[in-house]
Amino acid sequence: MTLRVGVDIGGTFTDLCVLDDSGVVAIGKTLTTHDEPARAVEQLLVSTLPDPSQVDKLVHGTTLVTNALIERKGSKLALLATAGFRDVLEMRREHRYELYDLQIELPEPLVPRHLRFDVPERILADGSVQLPLDEEYVARLGAELAERGIEAVAVCFLHSFTNPDHERRVREVLAEVAPRLRVALSSEVVPEIREFERSSTTAANVYVQDLTERYLRDLEQRVHRIGIGPAPHIMLSNGGIATVDTAARYPIRILESGPAGGALAASAFGAIAGEADLLAFDMGGTTAKLCLISDGAPLVTHEFEVDRVYRLLPGSGLPVKVPVTDMIEIGVGGGSIARIDALGLLTVGPDSAGSEPGPVCYGRGGTEPTVTDADLVLGYLDPGYFLGGEMTLDLDAAREVIRREIAEPLGVDLAEAAYGIHAHVNEDMANAARVHAVERGKDPARLPMFTFGGAGPVHGVGVARALGARQVVAPPAAGVMSAVGFLTAPLAFDFVRTSRVSVEELSWSEVDALFAEMEREGEELLKASGVDVVTHSRIAEMRYAGQGYEIRVPVKQGEWPASLVVDFTEAYRELYRRTGPDVGVEVLNWRVVSSGPVPKVNLRLNVEAGTGDARKGSRQAYFPGGFVDTAVYDRYRLRDGDRIEGPAILEERESTLVIPPGAVCTVRADASLVVTP
Template sequence: MTHSRALRVGVDIGGTFTDMAILDDSGIVAVGKTLTTHSEPAAAVEDVLRQTLTDHRLDPAAITTVVHGTTLVTNALIERRGARTALLTTEGFRDVVEMGREHRYELYDLALELPRPLVPRHLRFGVSERVLADGSVDTPLDTAAVKRLATELSGAGVEAVAVCFLHSHTNGAHERQAREIIRSVAPELRVALSSEVNPEIREYERASTTLANVYVQQLVETYLEDLRARLRGLGLRCDPLIMLSNGGVAAVDVARRFPIRMLESGPAGGALGAVAFGREAGRPDQIAFDMGGTTAKLCMIEAHRPLVTHTFEVDRVYRMRAGSGLPVRAPVIDMIEIGTGGGSIARVSPLGLITVGPDSAGSEPGPVSYGRGGTHCTVTDADVVLGYLDPHRFLGGDMALDADAAYAAVKEQIADPLGITVAEAAWGIHATADESMANAARVHAIERGQDPARLPLFVSGGNGPLHGPGVAAALGSPSLVAPPAAGVLSALGFLSAPMSIDIVRSRHATLSTVEHSSARDLFAEMEHEGAEVLAASGVDRGDIVHERTLEMRFAGQGNEIEVPVPHLGDGWRDALAASFAEQYRQRFGTVAPRGVETEILTWRVASRGPDPRARLHLAGTRDGSGARTGERDAYFPAVGGYVSTGVHDRYRLAPGTVLEGPALVQERESTLVVPPGARCTVTEDSSILVEFTPAPAERAPAERDPVRHDPARPDQHDPAQPDPAHYGTAQHGPAQRDSAQGEDR
């Protein structure tokens, strides 16, 4: 072993690949990527870490930090692989989780399917008790009924119980009492209380979140123990830290108690990486775009902070319809998920249009070009045909792609049915994917009061640099930023996240009736709770900072907005009202009405430790020698089709290097496609800045001889055969968009 400095490791388990990055004080020293093992996720983590440590001669004992994000919770909820769970609620309210809000998310669909609760009706039980909205007790808890139910549930094979009594967010005494009874009778049952998991107003969302938390708890605990044992087996001396959906990290014990806060832990890393690079380069506002093998995610960064929401939906019946999934109330980085990734399946619709996704070939079996049994043509297969991916250098040469199989799949499934050339079909798949993601990005930005045409696009994920230029062009973005190790940026982003926890209370009151002392005391209580959690995770109390926000609305409204809380000094009510008015103006583009009473619903405190010092640069120096490694044919309609395109090694490009498009910049996990008319510059932080200029007038694209042209052999230069047909980005079917966030916009 040759490395003696302290090492920090980030690991992200995605739908197709498991990514890993290793840092020391000088920057990125190693990255790794392997196919995700869905049946045993920790196995892929162990394999990629062992292989990377061996390849780079790194000492496992030098690793001081491991930060881990995973899709385990999301997948378990979608696939219904959780514990056999029961629900205890106030008598007469056991059907709340099935009735929901009685909202028809698709008004005219006569065969409408509603989200299926995690607990069937025969395992939902009402108990005699009643707490009123002000927290006072109207009817005491029927302890004998709880004891009897606990005995019956244990005998029936139930493994977990969620307790969600009416108004327990105000007074959770009955829930705590029920837990003590259940534990005394059936100590093997896991019990989750809504007053602890999600102490917020709105019973349906509170019950749904509590159920989801306890439903996956056993699975998460087993997984985390397996992961910890595998890391110890490799020689690591530290326990992993777990990435949370809010953009912070937590100790294993916190994640085990509240696994629902891991719901979107993986995608959070890409947004955090964008923030880290943006802060160093002076880009406070940008669009973070991450495209992997299964999905693409997009997030708005404002003033060096990713936007955060507190409502999320999982397991939607209709992927594109808000309200068709199970609501979860937890702090989540506000991003949209788009059903487009490298493994997204391309088809010809009944209308004769090319469509892409939202279903994906994933990693098992994967795209046709993976050679693992996949039969459906995918975006990755199209990119191989277009010459953007080198079949012999995929994942640094560790995984060869079958270019012939990709070509045959595109021809048979897309080109022949449409009567177009294979190159046109492949370009149609590529362009359709770009346009669908650009449409989603455009709507997401506008909904948040941003103009996407003025924001740079920060790309990450294995397919982000490859498709990002097309998305940026469709948005009219002035530039694109491709960071180093973009293909594993989520894992890198984890290493820039502080320890954090979010504390929440619901206390409904009009602003004019809230006393200064009660507001001060409530925030102090919440800050103390947050500090206790972080201190138990090893954070020095002197390094903890707290951010206060309130969810406020005009009296009588049904939705609220989050408002930063000014200093609680003299004139604090006027200052808070002004803060609310400013947030209202930013959100809705109009001045808040005067003379209308405002009210507070929810109080929030975000407690955070210090930001870790992480250099996300490539370690070492580069003089640019040998950076151009060759050429291969790549397809660009703007300049006539297949053209000989320079290929450059990302790891050898020196800061200040300027390249003119078309060009291909390769690193182990991703390829940056620089289109014709664009200019890219390697910046001091090892990123590549791509600036767009008007492209030359498009000529008719050329298709190589389908028999003789082999995308895997760049040395072939058959005469181009012009074809007058040209398929632009807007002609290939509707966008596939998934607005993955909550129902209260």
Template sequence: MPAQRQLHAGIDIGGTFTDLCLLDRDGIVAVRKTLTTHREPAAGVESVLRATLREHRLDPGRISAVVHGTTLVTNALIERRGARTALITTAGFRDVVEMGREHRYELYDLGLELPRPLVPRWLRLEVPERVLADGRVDTPLDVDRLARVAVELAAAGVEAVAVCFLHSHTNPAHERLARQVIAEAAPTLQVALSSEVNPELREYERSSTTLANVYVQALVADYLTDLQGRLRGLGVTPAPRIMLSNGGVATIDTARRFPIRMLESGPAGGALGAVAFGRHTGRTDQLAFDMGGTTAKVCIIEDGRPLVSHTFEVDRVYRLKPGSGLPVRAPVIDMIEIGAGGGSIARIDPLGLLTVGPDSAGSEPGPVSYGRGGTACTVTDADVVLGYLGPDDFLGGAMPLDAAAAARAVTEQVADPMGITLAEAAWGIHATVNENMANAARVHAVERGQDPARLPMFVMGGNGPLHGPGVAHALGCETVLAPPAAGVLSALGFLSAPLSIDFVHSWHTELDAITLDEAAKSFAALESQGEQVLGESGVAPDAIAHVRSLEMRFVGQGSEIEVPVPPVGDGWHDAVRRGFAAQYEERYGAVLPHGVEVEILTWRLTSRGPEPDARLRLPPPTGTAAARIGTRQAYFPQAGGYVETAVYDRYRLQAGEVLTGPALVQEHEATLVVAPGMRGEVLPDGSILVHLRSGRGAR
């Protein structure tokens, strides 16, 4: 009897749905989407995996790898559900996290709200100590005072402490000593050091990041322990690996130490899925568009890699206003978040205009058509009215939609107040949210030096294939690639992620002042850390790849740019200078005149293991049943209104088949809309390449 094929499981907990994908060496075996259980997220993971294994008669012992991403960290910070946390800092600096950078993100708003620190002022305590910017000790740490502070905090019910001393990124000795003192004086306190969590200059960002990390550390540790126990209870023995925001995966131990690196793990999986499918189809540059139930996200893929940023904001006072949230310094795939999803609420504003989002009905209670108590008209309700979503086919028929209730909500909340028909109101909601997303995507691309019309769009998420072609048309894109299992693509993309970890070290020096030996030693120290962490996960040293970069600027500037650099060797200084000039010119359109010195602020290294051998594809159909399973009325204004539209079963489509719009392609967790004037082509991996025929397609 032949050995059964091993399975890899990707599991993503999103704001509305929890997604599962099972993969073997031939491709996708099973996918499933279920509503997220916010109060007990690990229970939802257990439930969706148990149901999928039972439905497909799969042995849990065949699962050899589990990769998991979750919104737990983000939600805990937004909802303030973390540990009772205190800050211990250098005397005179307790208010750094409240003063921030004294930046007004909305200059003329007299009622401006600033982000509220995670720690109130009475729990921000000071101790005498002082390290200078060059690392020399000016004032030794007062260990007796620190011990008394630790005892007082424990007696006050504090559970976690962030230690953030001035210039500890240059000399961490005081912070390391502080951990020893606190452990002896108050052993119940969880301690995080800024020199370990974020060893970079800029006190505000470093303090904010360390506070956020320790604030959720116990919560994440408990969750991961619960998750691991539930998986073992199902018969799944491998410890889950955790998706990080930078596009790599890590062990549970690393995630427990640095939970802040899990902030954007779900969207990171989607970007990796776009990279993997793009690699197979020769599309190394793409505009990745992910639309779920709560938000939409756009990410630029360049040369087969998603762009990565090192600054992120969480718990924004104004959701889409940069500067209104708590800053976190951690590597994260660079993407823009748009307040648009299937659950986005449509309403008429005081001026009588139609607006959509950014607030969402989420999964509890959800859109009106879900029948779970929702009363606000949403994008999903409009899509049901337009005929794009079949009421009996949603989630493969597992969750029927109430089309009559959706029609009543759109009529009462939009159509009647505006004096238009039901169809016009539903189309207005659909087109408005498309235009909102297209505008945000256009700005995001242009700010990164890209012309969105030049990039093919890759669509994913439960609503990505439904709205993506319309957004792409508004942007002027020529093609849209809709992969199989698009609705669970983050979970699928997890399985293409290598083990990866990032390290950073701040050392401020002019480029010409550093010797090759000093530069080599700086990177070697980071490489040693990467090899140690990945080695503990079973990666051989010769299988580890190191990616080096520097954050640089002209002397006198206040901000810097990241520059990829080669290994240190002959000609290194000139290569770094040329790389900086190229990056600077691409971003700002010019380079300062010759003679202005260049300086380095931060040294960065990403250590990666080998790419997993994951075939992200839909196995070819085995039966002979026709892919076209019927028709239904769907609304397309360029066709004059509702027209009879062909409906296809995604799982029966053969490679090479051509679909002419109007057409709807259904799979369990998503529906692709091919409007009149568009043409879809089924590729060998099961993806559908949609040619928009710019100028003739529909929004």
């Protein structure tokens, strides 16, 4: 028997899922070891797998890159830019995300100004050379950087996406004078238009490259040491997977690898249930993520920001121009800290207690009240059955800290204070979901909500009620769903070329040559990774002439350019609910997504549940109006067609589903729980 394993490192917990042909046969969850992240992975694999040699495939996702960028724990970095353009990282786009805020804050650039250098060279927009590269300057600078302890260099010259010769020559010169310097070229990391985003992405990629490569090699060694033969595959942010070598070369591509797995799992379960459109809601220990699934697949974007100063305001973070599953992430999770602000109002997050020290109820040194503490006080969590009984929660400590820090300052009783924290989080997530969906032309009230993550099912029905959603689906193994989703992903990679042209002037031979070049790269990359059959999707990024941003449109060979304009118009209307101005249409970027076959997996939960009544007993749980006697069920003993009326609590080892009064839950054949709020 062969096994497939998914492992996801989150901000608080590290999750594991094991599949064979019969379905999910084992799941695991442990606290993340931040000082040495691969150690928790190794511990889970050893404790869960009786025979590691049976593992045929291991897919891994991590928050390492995101955390390194936010915490600024990367390499000491320099930037080489075309003369006159070294300050593009700081000037940004001169866009104010809050127009009237005179004290507006922005993230500090990854490269301080004294390490940004003007290199004498200039390539024009058509690729011609106006000013040859000053190689002597580059050689002197490279030697000085190495002498001063600089570890990495990002090279971003004007129009290098059209002609990369100068950037490539810089790498050759630096290799001669400073061979230990890591060098990243924008023409390889993100070969497309927009100077600020291209510079920011290239800098971010090489900033975390050393850290990521050391981590991935450590992981690879640990996996082989315990007896797993195949090398790990790494989850990419766009929903594909790649080899360790590819992920180490382009670490910025794994920025959102964990959340991408959850979105893929939502798509897979939606397909089983015949739901092609839904809202995926993932709430873990540190953050909550919301993603739209449309036509059976997660939406993908090429505009993403890290380290936002204000979590819901675009333009307040570091831009990263790589394909990423399109989601909104907010700093509310089980470990998010609740406090009373200067105005005397309750706030929750975005800072989190994480796993070290964790919520107060973990008994690991936490001193501030968190969402998990509140959920425990409300009776939603069983202090003796957290992580299936592997951790015992301290209910008295949770009560005391919420009473002292929240209830007494607000002048309310303990239960009201705890429920205030719980409801505050639900409203925060509902507001974020509403904004995210409406900006993409969707009505969240019309979409079923797929909820997962360790804390997602506890809050899912409350969020759905705030949104007016008609249905909530909690899948089996909800607490490790991102790890499950990893195993549904194909090997895949995205490629892009910028070639701006109006639709009326399109030459298919020229465009086809661009596509053929990218598809050839995709074939080489994936076949070197062991993929036999590679398929390609062609995409055009289009806009009305004069507009500043573009939308993605699939390219149908043999039916264009007429079909391209029709498809663009339809996509524009769906997004903005109107047609655009009566002007010409142009294409800015051409993209190819190269993919291997999609794995065929059985997602049915096949964990031993025992026999007997699914009802375990009851306990007091708080809902608006007071504590009520609430039935508690063992989720593993529920059967297809079972119907449960709220109030009720359904427990599994890694998560808990809370069904409030008035809601009804039924069990599907695939073991998913469907709640009508």
